[in-house]
Amino acid sequence: MRSPKPAPATNRLLEALPDKDRQHFLSGCEPVTLAFGEVLAEPGEPIRHVYFPTESFISLTTKPIDDCASLEVGLVGDEGMVGSPLVLGVNVSLLHAVVQGAGSALRMDAALFCRELEKSRALRCVLKRYLHVVMGQLAQNAACTRFHVVEERLARWLLMTQDRAHSNQFHATHEFLAYMLGVRRVGVTKAATALQHRNLISYSRGNVTIVDRSGLEAAACGCYATDNATYAKMMC
Structure with a gap:
């Protein structure tokens, strides 16, 4: 049995930034401990913070349709972030985000994040690539649900x-x-x-x-x- 890799010291998205950009961005982040079941975002509600998990992971689910149960469409851990609509200039969440795995994360106020996004070309490039990956995963997940x-x-x-x-x-x-x-x-x-x-x-x-x-x-x-x-x- 192959053991999983140990948890990294920080988030892999932030690790992809050049040292100077990463250190500046981290200075504006607050280390937090997320509790199991904690709700971080609700559909239709303003995004107040962005989260970069380091040891925690978060489930993203759809809004219930026709009073039926919702469906998980994403699972975010140290490879990603919660609050990505802000990268597109949208400050309202489309999905329900709930902590599925308790642990540490880095949190930043949404307004500060938007200011940092404007200042750092490197940050914009990394997060735009991440959004491309997320869109591909959403499409893959839709096909998976239908055919597998x-x-x-x-x-x-x-x-x-x-x-x-x-x-x-x-x-x-x-x-x-x-x-x-x-x-x-x-x-x-x-x-x-x-x-x-x-x-x-x-x-x-x-x-x-x-x-x-x-x-x-x-x-x-x-x-x-x-x-x-x-x-x-x-x-x-």
């Missing part, structure tokens, strides 16, 4: 979560997974049981352990590798 079976999608989500949690163990109930994947709970139970029977994961009372990382990558749909390749091409 639940077991493959669950394996992909577990890998994405492990990457951002920087741990082989994390918490995710069947009810939560059904909500994230937009399927019935029985479908998640069947898929999780299949992965467990293949000795890829261990699952008990909402506690997930990745047992065989390589095997789980083989069980996941190709969207996982595609997302990683897109990020690496544009951001590294």
